[in-house]
Amino acid sequence: MFCNPFSRLKRAGVVGMNRRNADYVLPNNPRKLYPLVDDKVITKHLAQKAGLKVPELYGVIEAPHQVHKLGDMLAGRDAFVAKPARGSGGNGILVITGRVGQRFQKPDDSLVGLDHVSFHVSNILSGMHSLGGMPDKAIIEYCVRFDPVFNEIAYQGVPDIRIIVYKGVPVLAMLRLPTRESDGKANLHQGAMGCGVDIATGVTTTAVWKNATVETHPDTLRPISGVTIPGWRELLLHSALGYTVTGLGYLGVDFVLDRDCGPLMLELNARPGLAIQIANLTGLQPRLDKVDAVADRLTTEEERVDYAMQTFV
Known part of the structure; x- marks a missing residue:
């Protein structure tokens, strides 16, 4: 039946x-x-x-001309998360867990440079990961352990x-x-x-x-x-x-x-x-x-x- x-x-x-x-x-x-x-x-x-209590906010990038500030914002920080302010479904989240020299380490141990982080943030600003594809802001915050x-x-x-x-x-x-x-x-x-x-x-x-x-x-x-x-x-x-x-x-x-x-x-x-x-x-x-x-x-x-x-x- x-x-x-x-x-x-x-x-x-x-x-x-x-x-x-x-x-x-x-x-x-x-x-x-x-x-x-x-x-x-x-x-x-x-x-x-x-x-x-929330993860500490290190900074917010709101416009493309501010992307150059990332280097100063991340100075002295070994770990951080970059994510869209209006993201959905977990998209657009970049997790950095450490540093090796001048490069940043991801959870899978692969290494990326500041240019990679900057490109990711630029994509966030463009609205690539946001609700409705609208221009967005990028949040840089504490990486939870x-x-x-x-x-x-x-x-x-x-x-x-x-x-x-x-x-x-x-x-x-x-x-x-x-x-x-x-x-x-x-x-x-x-x-x-x-x-x-x-x-x-x-x-x-x-x-x-x-x-x-x-x-x-x-x-x-x-x-x-x-x-x-x-x-x-x-x-x-x-x-x-x-x-x-x-x-x-x-x-x-x-x-x-x-x-x-x-x-x-x-x-x-x-x-x-x-x-x-x-x-x-x-x-x-x-x-x-x-x-x-x-x-x-x-x-x-x-x-x-x-x-x-x-x-x-």
């Missing part, structure tokens, strides 16, 4: 892109608030005002944590792990892994890589599940604060754990992707419905996080 796969997904509570946009993004994310999260420079300043808790399950780059927040309540979380294929970037579209994280405990559960469920990291060959993310409740509280400071009711909040600085907020996303459901083997719909039923009674970040940790087990 033929079984409609879309019916199965609906019964499992999986939210598709059309429903996400129509039922959650459009009603809960006023268009006028999008600039708060679409421009990473604005987001960084907003987060700092709210008391959230990931927490040793991830040593055995990440390859070269920095893992990050995505938390979906609905009406201020964290509802689903995922750890994104760099691989050799993703060139050290924690972006699923570029070959990174997605690993579900239990909201109640902060412990990793199931994992997906290239749309297939897996149990070990493809490069380190170490088991993915059972890793406890330190300071989990603090991360949930910070993610709930993202709703408070932006007013966006359906939000993706991304964090990294730095070995020296602790949790740092990377960015906010008004249109977070849906692969997080696959990583968790859990549909979003039942959790969103539960939040709808109680959201009016939850007035603080602490109450929202307590509800999430007690309910989504």
